[in-house]
Amino acid sequence: MDRIPILRMGETLLVTIQVDMQDQTALTLQDDLAGQIAKTGASGVMIDISALEIVDSFVGRMLTSISGIARILSATTVVVGMQPAVAITLVELGLSLEGVRTALNVERGMELLQRAREESSLGH
Amino acid sequence: MAIERAGTLPLQSEHNIVASRQMVRALCQELKLTLVDQTKMITAASELSRNTLIHGGGGTMRWEFIEKNGRPGLQLVFEDQGPGIADIALALTDGWTSGTGMGLGLPGSKRLVNDFDLQSEPGAGTRVSITKWK
Numbered sequence: 101m102d103r104i105p106i107l108r109m110g111e112t113l114l115v116t117i118q119v120d121m122q123d124q125t126a127l128t129l130q131d132d133l134a135g136q137i138a139k140t141g142a143s144g145v146m147i148d149i150s151a152l153e154i155v156d157s158f159v160g161r162m163l164t165s166i167s168g169i170a171r172i173l174s175a176t177t178v179v180v181g182m183q184p185a186v187a188i189t190l191v192e193l194g195l196s197l198e199g200v201r202t203a204l205n206v207e208r209g210m211e212l213l214q215r216a217r218e219e220s221s222l223g224h
Numbered sequence: 225m226a227i228e229r230a231g232t233l234p235l236q237s238e239h240n241i242v243a244s245r246q247m248v249r250a251l252c253q254e255l256k257l258t259l260v261d262q263t264k265m266i267t268a269a270s271e272l273s274r275n276t277l278i279h280g281g282g283g284t285m286r287w288e289f290i291e292k293n294g295r296p297g298l299q300l301v302f303e304d305q306g307p308g309i310a311d312i313a314l315a316l317t318d319g320w321t322s323g324t325g326m327g328l329g330l331p332g333s334k335r336l337v338n339d340f341d342l343q344s345e346p347g348a349g350t351r352v353s354i355t356k357w358k
Contacts, residue, residue, distance in 0.1 A: 120245060122238045123274070154245065154263055156270040157328045185263040193267060193332035194318055 104129045106136050112144040112213055113137065113175075118151045126162040133166055137173045143220070144213035145170050148206060150181025160195040167200045176216040177201060180209035227254045230288040235276045235302070244273040244285050248300065251287055255298050255358055265298065265356045268333040272302045272352050275329050280304025280350055290355070297338070297357040302350075309344040316342070 102125050107114040113136055115129065133145060147163065149155065155163075167177040178201045190197065203209035233244055248269040252262040269285070276283040283304030290299050309315045318331045330352075334340040339355035 120242050122242055124238060153249070154267045154270060156267050156274075157332065158270075158274065183263075185260045188260055189263045189267050189336065192264065192335050193271075194328045194335070195332075 103132070106132055108136075108140055108142065111142055111217065112146055112210070113140065113142045114146050114148070116148040116151070120153075121159065123158055126159055130162055130166055130169070134169050134173065137170055137175050143175050143217055145175055145177040146206070146209045146213065147177065147179045148181050148209075149179060149186075150183065150205075152186065153183070155182070155186050155190055155195075157193060157195060160190060160193075160197060163200050164197060171199075176213055178203050178209040178212050180204070180206055227251065230286070233285045233287075234282075235273050235285055235304075236282040238277070241270060241273045241277065245270050247285075247287070251289075251298055252356075255289065255296060255356075257298075257356065257358060261356060264336040265300075265354075268336040268354055269300055271329040271333045272300070272354065275352075276302045276304045276350075280306030282306075283349075292357070295357050297355050299339075299353060299355045302352045305349040308346045308348050308350055309342075310346050312342055312344060315344075 102119050104115060104117055104125065113133065136142065137145065163179055170177045180203045182202065201212060203212050227250060233247055234240055235244065245266050248266050249262065252265050257265065273285060281304060283302065286301040288299045290297050316331050316334065318328065333354065337354040338357050341353040344350040
């Protein structure tokens with residue numbers, strides 16, 4: 101089974117999904133990320149899905165779960181790089197990815213996480 | 225890779241779901257579907273492959289290039305010998321789930337394709353046919 105690597109950049113955990121994942125690989129990533137957030141105290145998680153050609157309900161549910169788990173562990177998650185055809189398909193499938201923050205690309209995702217850090221340090 | 229006009233793939237384990245997505249991608253490219261239509265068809269195939277494996281206890285995906293009134297299309301048929309579906313109308317309702325998923329697989333897939341046909345009876349398995357026309 102493939103395992104998706106998790107990179108640490110300062111206070112952010114970075115995940116780039118570049119393979120067509122088996123369901124079990126997605127579940128393992130979810131567990132690994134929860135463990136890494138708790139272990140490193142990361143305040144942000146960025147998931148780059150620009151290489152994914154489809155997101156079905158299983159992967160969509162995984163993205164929603166990771167966002168929820170991270171939030172409970174006091175980290176903000178941002179999903180970046182979704183291809184337009186994937187976004188169109190997700191909406192028609194009926195998945196709104198509620199609670200998942202998104203950004204067009206890595207740079208904007210980093211800005212979003214930085215803002216979230218500043219807001220939380222101000223006590224908002 | 226030379227593509228056959230019709231064929232069958234097994235859906236007996238998780239890695240078969242990945243294989244079915246890759247097969248459907250190659251078939252959609254052969255048919256020269258637009259990127260959005262390819263993405264929709266592959267996503268529908270992924271949902272239905274998982275249904276066949278999880279709810280049907282495994283089965284097959286059959287593909288065929290078909291033609292209607294001179295219009296080429298790709299038809300995929302997912303078949304299992306599992307427990308079947310008692311209430312088809314209910315199974316096609318958004319958000320209704322037999323327990324494990326989000327209840328989007330069947331109704332969501334139906335929205336992603338041009339033709340959708342579901343046949344099932346309790347104890348007699350399930351057969352879902354989807355078609356995307358070029």
